[in-house]
Amino acid sequence: MLELNEVAVRYPGSAQDALSDITLTFDKGEFVCILGKSGSGKSTMIRCINGLQEPTYGEVRWDGQPLSKMSEEQLRKVRRQMGMIFQHFNLIPRLTVMQNVLTGTFGYRSNFKNLIGWFSDQEKKQAKQVIEDVDLSSMADRRVERLSGGQKQRVGIARALLQQPQIMLGDEPVSSLDPGTSNHIFSLLEQMHRQRHLLTIINVHDVGLAKRYATRIVALKAGEIIFDGKPEEFTDREYFNTYESNEVNEKTRSR
Numbered sequence: 001m002l003e004l005n006e007v008a009v010r011y012p013g014s015a016q017d018a019l020s021d022i023t024l025t026f027d028k029g030e031f032v033c034i035l036g037k038s039g040s041g042k043s044t045m046i047r048c049i050n051g052l053q054e055p056t057y058g059e060v061r062w063d064g065q066p067l068s069k070m071s072e073e074q075l076r077k078v079r080r081q082m083g084m085i086f087q088h089f090n091l092i093p094r095l096t097v098m099q100n101v102l103t104g105t106f107g108y109r110s111n112f113k114n115l116i117g118w119f120s121d122q123e124k125k126q127a128k129q130v131i132e133d134v135d136l137s138s139m140a141d142r143r144v145e146r147l148s149g150g151q152k153q154r155v156g157i158a159r160a161l162l163q164q165p166q167i168m169l170g171d172e173p174v175s176s177l178d179p180g181t182s183n184h185i186f187s188l189l190e191q192m193h194r195q196r197h198l199l200t201i202i203n204v205h206d207v208g209l210a211k212r213y214a215t216r217i218v219a220l221k222a223g224e225i226i227f228d229g230k231p232e233e234f235t236d237r238e239y240f241n242t243y244e245s246n247e248v249n250e251k252t253r254s255r
């Protein structure tokens with residue numbers, strides 16, 4: 001479904017690769033957590049997957065098709081199938097929950113409709129449904145700026161779901177939330193993942209959450225994969241290699 005083939009990224013002016021030789025295949029139904037120290041390349045990898053960052057070397061393929069060879073229209077179509085949630089939610093604070101969620105339809109509509117903010121009854125009905133799915137029905141007309149962080153992230157999830165995605169991508173979606181709320185958000189992501197048969201790929205700093213919810217963990221270190229396996233295989237040694245040892249290119253790679 002989604003493949004990264006020898007992907008490398010080097011940012012302009014940098015002497016080092018932010019990502020180096022990343023080859024991974026992801027399938028529908030996987031719940032993947034990406035672990036790694038700050039600066040290990042997790043966000044860069046997510047940006048390569050959603051086509052926002054072009055690899056310096058290698059390819060990202062969606063259903064066998066390289067993103068780099070797609071037209072703008074094809075890329076737009078692929079992006080529609082990727083729901084995205086963010087650390088800082090990326091919502092419009094002065095708009096209501098419903099209005100924010102409805103922006104999830106933008107990838108499907110003409111620029112003109114988006115500009116005038118007109119939504120069909122069908123779109124509103126679908127938005128109502130996803131707001132119910134994330135248990136925010138009672139707050140649909142409340143301005144987002146008046147919500148807690150956990151509620152805002154639920155709005156973010158509802159907006160992503162309205163795109164009817166095949167992939168749910170998360171760039172540290174619980175980093176600004178307390179542990180209980182983070183667990184609640186992961187539990188909701190897992191529920192949506194199961195109900196909608198999504199491929200879910202989430203960057204996260206909390207190893208406990210990754211081990212509890214992921215079906216697969218990928219750990220990065222200095223832009224390279226140092227672990228790719230089942231959560232139960234991510235042992236104390238893997239934890240040490242990922243977060244505490246300064247060695248790069250460990251012999252203990254699990255690939």
Ligand SMILES: Nc1ncnc2c1ncn2[C@@H]1O[C@H](COP(=O)(O)OP(=O)(O)OP(=O)(O)O)[C@@H](O)[C@H]1O
Pocket residue numbers: 011012014018036037038039040041042043044045
């Ligand atoms: N736009 C950019 N221009 C130059 N260098 C960048 C840019 N974005 C990231 N980098 C560098 O690339 C490397 C990987 O960064 P990235 O943000 O992907 O890591 P990360 O694992 O997501 O970190 P964090 O957990 O802190 O978000 C870092 O060394 C970072 O400084």
